Structures are given as structure tokens and as C-alpha cells.
Amino acid sequence: MQPVTTVTGIACPLGLANVDTDQIIPARFMVRSRAEGYGRCLFHDLRFDAGGVPNADFALNQPRFTAAPVLVARGNFGSGSSREAAVYALWDFGVRCVIAPSFGDIFASNATKNGLLTATIGEAETEALLDLLSAKGAPEVTVDLAAQSITTGDLRITFAIDPTRRLQLLEGWDDIDLTLRHRAAIDAFKRTLASTRPWAVPTPRSAIG
Amino acid sequence: MNARTLFDKIWDDHVVATRDDGEALLWVDRHFVHEGSHHAFRTLDDRTATVAEPALTFGVADHYVPTLGRPMIVNQDIAGMIDRLSANARKHRFRLFDLADPNQGIVHVVGPELGLTLPGLLIVCGDSHTSTHGAFGAYAFGIGASEVAHVLTTQTLWQRKPKRMRITINGTLGPHVSAKDLALSVIVAVGANGAHGYALEYAGRAIVALSMEGRMTLCNMSIEAGARCAVIAPDEATFAWLRDRTYAPSGPAFETAMAHWRTLATDAGARFERELALDATDIAPMVTWGTSPDDALPINALVPIDARAEKLAYMGLTPGMPLADIAIDRAFIGSCTNGRLDDLRAAAAVLRGRSARVPGLVSPGSSAVKRAAEAEGLDRVFIAAGLTWAASGCSMCVGMNGDLLAPLERCASTTNRNFRGRQGPGSRTHLMSPAMVAAAVVTGRLTDVRTLPPLES
Numbered sequence: 001m002q003p004v005t006t007v008t009g010i011a012c013p014l015g016l017a018n019v020d021t022d023q024i025i026p027a028r029f030m031v032r033s034r035a036e037g038y039g040r041c042l043f044h045d046l047r048f049d050a051g052g053v054p055n056a057d058f059a060l061n062q063p064r065f066t067a068a069p070v071l072v073a074r075g076n077f078g079s080g081s082s083r084e085a086a087v088y089a090l091w092d093f094g095v096r097c098v099i100a101p102s103f104g105d106i107f108a109s110n111a112t113k114n115g116l117l118t119a120t121i122g123e124a125e126t127e128a129l130l131d132l133l134s135a136k137g138a139p140e141v142t143v144d145l146a147a148q149s150i151t152t153g154d155l156r157i158t159f160a161i162d163p164t165r166r167l168q169l170l171e172g173w174d175d176i177d178l179t180l181r182h183r184a185a186i187d188a189f190k191r192t193l194a195s196t197r198p199w200a201v202p203t204p205r206s207a208i209g
Numbered sequence: 210m211n212a213r214t215l216f217d218k219i220w221d222d223h224v225v226a227t228r229d230d231g232e233a234l235l236w237v238d239r240h241f242v243h244e245g246s247h248h249a250f251r252t253l254d255d256r257t258a259t260v261a262e263p264a265l266t267f268g269v270a271d272h273y274v275p276t277l278g279r280p281m282i283v284n285q286d287i288a289g290m291i292d293r294l295s296a297n298a299r300k301h302r303f304r305l306f307d308l309a310d311p312n313q314g315i316v317h318v319v320g321p322e323l324g325l326t327l328p329g330l331l332i333v334c335g336d337s338h339t340s341t342h343g344a345f346g347a348y349a350f351g352i353g354a355s356e357v358a359h360v361l362t363t364q365t366l367w368q369r370k371p372k373r374m375r376i377t378i379n380g381t382l383g384p385h386v387s388a389k390d391l392a393l394s395v396i397v398a399v400g401a402n403g404a405h406g407y408a409l410e411y412a413g414r415a416i417v418a419l420s421m422e423g424r425m426t427l428c429n430m431s432i433e434a435g436a437r438c439a440v441i442a443p444d445e446a447t448f449a450w451l452r453d454r455t456y457a458p459s460g461p462a463f464e465t466a467m468a469h470w471r472t473l474a475t476d477a478g479a480r481f482e483r484e485l486a487l488d489a490t491d492i493a494p495m496v497t498w499g500t501s502p503d504d505a506l507p508i509n510a511l512v513p514i515d516a517r518a519e520k521l522a523y524m525g526l527t528p529g530m531p532l533a534d535i536a537i538d539r540a541f542i543g544s545c546t547n548g549r550l551d552d553l554r555a556a557a558a559v560l561r562g563r564s565a566r567v568p569g570l571v572s573p574g575s576s577a578v579k580r581a582a583e584a585e586g587l588d589r590v591f592i593a594a595g596l597t598w599a600a601s602g603c604s605m606c607v608g609m610n611g612d613l614l615a616p617l618e619r620c621a622s623t624t625n626r627n628f629r630g631r632q633g634p635g636s637r638t639h640l641m642s643p644a645m646v647a648a649a650v651v652t653g654r655l656t657d658v659r660t661l662p663p664l665e666s
């Protein structure tokens with residue numbers, strides 16, 4: 001994974017609350033392989049009507065926001081299912097950072113693993129940022145992960161992020177490689193299981209197996 | 210030793226290593242995978258890695274399986290998803306309960322049914338409703354595809370310890386009021402993301418009185434309050450459920466296990482960061498009216514007058530209208546929330562001798578539930594009432610296997626999510642208990658099951 005330090009670009013005031021992962025990517029698109037790309041599926045049923053015509057009211061469909069790498073939403077962004085395809089869809093569309101007052105737990109974890117930055121700010125700051133982004137042409141923001149700051153014009157907001165997620169993004173580390181360095185501890189733990197919790201290993205009765 | 214909560218005890222039993230930043234590497238006792246896990250297997254292929262612990266890995270075909278016309282699969286995309294899971298199971302040598310297996314079903318129904326789910330285990334699955342297994346006193350939670358790949362490769366997972374919240378529910382549930390009504394009431398009390406960052410523990414007399422099925426329904430829905438997981442201390446009901454299950458320990462091993470399981474209770478004086486109390490006696494049958502699970506109200510309430518306009522527009526409702534005036538087009542009974550034998554019995558008890566005003570689909574939570582229901586004639590009750598009796602799978606809970614609502618169709622559903630489009634593009638979902646869905650089927654509108662006129666004998 002590539003390290004993430006800053007994201008700079010146009011920010012789209014999505015403004016929606018409780019954006020669940022079924023909105024981010026409807027379930028029917030999830031048979032795709034990653035190679036086919038998920039960008040077109042992002043917010044599919046919000047972006048397009050039943051006939052495939054773009055919904056002009058949807059913020060990302062406005063020409064000034066179509067290439068925005070930053071989204072600003074209201075609370076509980078990414079609630080619902082654990083589908084990592086929600087992050088693939090955002091990423092493949094070109095989104096690199098989502099700013100919101102709170103995120104679904106599994107979504108935020110999935111985001112980090114794919115280099116997508118989730119910046120948590122207060123409710124009042126979210127409203128201020130949404131107002132500012134909706135009013136002007138197509139404002140650029142800079143999200144600085146090291147400084148944990150969002151700046152646009154004169155506005156500067158500090159954001160929160162889990163310290164481990166921050167570090168993982170900054171360093172672009174690979175979780176699996178990192179864990180494999182603990183192999184000896186894992187093997188040792190496994191050996192103790194036989195004495196501490198022998199019943200924890202499944203042993204199917206012979207009839208069915 | 211300090212007083213510890215039930216959650217702390219399970220956590221402590223699984224720590225392999227800790228890091229300076231406070232994250233712990235945890236051992237995973239059970240890993241369930243399903244068709245949707247294909248991205249993770251792809252990651253393994255890219256790394257030329259293999260599954261570290263095939264004996265602790267179990268696969269189930271559920272999300273994509275058709276529930277009608279089996280074993281024929283017409284849709285090639287769906288057939289491809291199921292074949293891919295079988296191919297990965299063969300390649301990585303883990304046990305798969307595939308379409309043809311007598312134990313096939315929804316992963317969160319099958320795990321407990323087979324005794325793969327046990328108290329004190331750490332259980333993960335690439336599915337958010339993994340919280341279901343917490344009903345047995347396990348630390349169980351959903352993970353994304355990258356984490357699935359991590360568990361497949363290392364049998365471990367990094368976690369930051371969540372805060373602890375106890376929800377104590379005393380009192381007694383009234384007639385026709387079920388664990389689903391309790392779950393929706395909890396979500397309303399906590400909010401759709403109110404339990405974010407918390408491990409929940411349910412305690413109190415109303416929890417002890419719940420059947421294992423009811424406990425699973427409650428823990429299942431806890432993710433809709435944003436919780437990492439939910440746990441209920443194992444007790445005699447838990448042990449009775451587990452004894453003689455296929456994969457549960459047997460003979461002396463069961464007694465050894467039970468001795469450990471009895472220690473899995475919160476110590477007196479253990480600290481919770483948050484405490485909440487509800488009284489089961491106050492709870493009425495609940496229904497959702499909006500597009501978030503916390504948009505739930507007692508059936509005798511009105512659509513809120515201050516509801517957000519876009520929710521009302523999507524759901525096609527007017528503010529202030531009685532919930533009991535909402536007419537439905539269809540009904541669905543099933544899912545990992547309410548597809549167990551208890552749930553089917555509750556619905557059948559309402560439908561016996563009555564007939565459906567609207568079409569409805571019943572999909573048992575597992576093939577074993579289907580057989581058990583058929584053995585007691587529940588299938589005939591549903592069919593006689595005019596509903597369709599289908600095979601087991603996620604079915605109409607999630608729009609990916611062919612069971613769908615048409616746009617604008619309104620469904621009374623025993624599932625867990627009323628999100629926009631969850632049951633198909635433009636679908637409108639009202640969540641409620643199996644008995645309440647059955648009542649809605651009989652009248653064609655949302656109905657308080659307690660007010661259905663008695664059958665003439």
C-alpha cells in the first residue's frame with residue numbers, strides 16, 4: 001500500500017447522514033472482480049434513476065464536483081454491512097478522503113486497509129464546512145494527515161483519527177507482513193491452547209465431518 | 210485480580226501480543242467464510258499464501274444461493290460466485306457447507322446449530338451480523354475483506370479494545386412481544402451509531418428468560434446500533450443448546466468446557482463505561498417506518514410529524530399517519546435475524562387457519578431449520594395460508610440472489626436492515642418480528658398482532 005500523507009483537491013459536500021454501505025454500493029454489483037473496477041457503481045442508485053439517467057440533485061453529479069477526491073458527509077458514514085467493496089467503489093471513483101462526524105466501525109477499518117483516509121470532525125464543524133463548500137464554486141481543501149488538519153481558505157479544522165490507522169496510512173504498512181513478524185508468539189499461543197482451552201478446537205463427531 | 214467484565218475475560222484469553230499503540234493481536238478460534246469472501250482469497254493468491262488453519266475455517270454458501278428452483282442455477286454470475294467458493298474450499302482444504310450439503314444455511318444460523326459457536330470463543334466472519342454468535346458468550350464480530358485475508362493467512366487479527374456498555378433489561382415481555390421488538394427498542398434507545406466503539410453486554414431477567422434463538426436475534430441486531438459486538442453470559446440454556454451438537458465437545462470434554470464457560474460472567478464490581486436500563490414490560494410490538502433501523506416505533510404510534518422529508522418521500526408515507534394504516538404489497542419471513550425454528554413457529558401460530566392478503570416468501574434460516582419445520586408441519590401452515598415455502602439462504606434480506614422486491618414495493622420483513630434499496634432498487638422495507646409480519650400478511654397492512662380477531666373454531 002502506498003503511504004498517504006496529504007490529500008488535496010476539490011471537496012464535494014455530500015451532506016447525507018447515515019450513508020450505509022448499501023447506498024455506497026448496492027449489493028447486486030458485488031459479483032464483480034476488483035479488476036473490472038467499482039467506480040461506476042459508487043452510489044449507483046443515488047446517482048442514477050431506474051433508467052440510468054444521472055440524478056441532477058446528487059452532489060457528485062454536479063460538474064464542479066465530479067472529480068472531487070474529498071467527500072464531506074454527515075454522521076454515521078459507512079454504517080451497515082462489512083462489504084469492503086464500498087471502499088473499492090469510493091477508491092476506484094477517485095475518492096481519497098471522507099470527512100464526517102462519525103463512521104461505521106468496519107467501514108473505517110476497511111478504508112484504512114485500502115489507503116482511504118477517514119477524517120472525523122465535530123458536528124458543528126461539519127455543518128460549517130458543508131455550508132462553505134455548497135456556497136462557493138468548487139473549493140479546494142487540503143487534508144494533512146501528519147498534522148491532522150483540514151484547511152480551505154481561512155478555515156482550519158483539526159480532525160481525529162485512530163492513532164494506529166493514522167500510522168498505518170502514513171507508513172503504508174502491510175498488515176499481514178507486520179503480523180508475520182509475530183510468528184513465534186502466534187505459534188507459542190497456539191501450543192498453549194491444548195492445555196488452556198482444549199475444547200476450543202472443533203472435533204466433529206464421526207458421523208458427520 | 211481486578212473485577213472483569215465477561216467481555217474482558219474473553220479478550221484476555223485471546224491476546225497473542227500487544228503493541229505500544231495499545232492494539233492487541235488476537236487469536237481467532239473460528240473463521241466463517243461465504244461466497245462474498247472472494248476478494249480475500251484473491252489476496253491470498255496474489256501473495257501465494259495458503260490458509261493457516263483450515264481446521265478452524267468453515268465455509269457456507271448463503272448470500273448468493275437461490276431459494277427457488279434449486280439445484281438449477283440460471284444466473285451465471287450467481288453460479289460463478291458459488292463455484293468460486295467451492296474451488297477455494299477445495300484448494301485450501303477447509304470444510305464447506307455448500308448448496309448440496311444437508312447443513313447448508315445462513316452462516317449465523319449454521320454456526321450455532323452445528324456447535325461450531327461456543328462460549329468463550331473469538332469468532333469472525335466477513336459479515337457484519339457475526340455479532341449474532343455473541344448470544345453464546347463469544348466475542349464475535351464482522352470484518353472486511355482485507356481482515357478476512359489477514360485471518361486466513363495468520364489466524365489472528367489486530368484489535369483495539371472496545372469500551373464496554375451494559376444494557377440491563379428486567380421485566381417480562383408481553384404476549385406476542387419478542388426479542389425482535391426488544392432489539393428494535395434497544396436500537397431506538399441507543400441510536401443507529403450510538404454504540405460505536407462499544408462491546409455490549411446484555412444482562413437482566415428479561416435476557417435470562419429469552420430462548421437461545423431470541424438471544425441470537427438480539428445480538429444479531431446490535432450491529433445496527435453501531436456496536437462492535439454483543440455478548441450474553443452463557444447459562445444453563447446455553448449449555449442445553451450446545452450439548453450433543455455435531456462440532457461441540459463431547460463426553461468429558463464437554464464437562465471441562467462447561468467448567469470454563471461457567472466462569473464467563475461479569476464479576477461483581479466490574480466497570481462499564483456506559484450503563485443503560487430498559488424494562489421489557491413496557492415494550493410493545495415495534496415496526497420501522499423509515500430507512501434506518503432506529504426509525505422504529507410501537508405499532509400503535511404515528512409516522513413522526515418531524516420526519517425528514519427525503520425519508521418520507523422514499524418510503525411513500527405522510528407525516529402523522531397511523532403506522533397501522535400502512536398497506537403492504539409483500540411479506541418476507543427469514544434471514545439470520547428471524548429465520549430460526551422459534552421464529553417460524555411464531556409466524557405459523559398467527560397464520561394457522563388464516564389466509565394471506567398479500568404474497569409472501571418464507572425462507573428458513575438453514576436447511577436443518579427447514580427439515581425441522583417440515584417435520585412439525587409448519588410448511589403446510591404457510592402454504593395453506595398462501596405463502597411460498599422456499600429453500601434456505603439470505604434470500605430477500607439482501608438483493609443479490611434473485612429474491613427481490615420490485616421498485617416501490619412495500620414489504621413487511623423479519624430482516625435487519627430497512628436501508629434504501631436493501632431488498633432491491635427502490636424497495637420499501639418495514640422491519641418487524643415474525644408474528645408481526647404474519648399479522649400484516651393476514652390484514653394486508655401493518656397490524657398489531659395482539660389485536661387480530663380470534664379465529665372462529
Ligand code: SF4
Binds near residue numbers: 272545546602
Ligand atoms: S441473512 Fe441478511 S444479514 Fe444475515 S448474513 Fe445473510 S445477508 Fe447478512
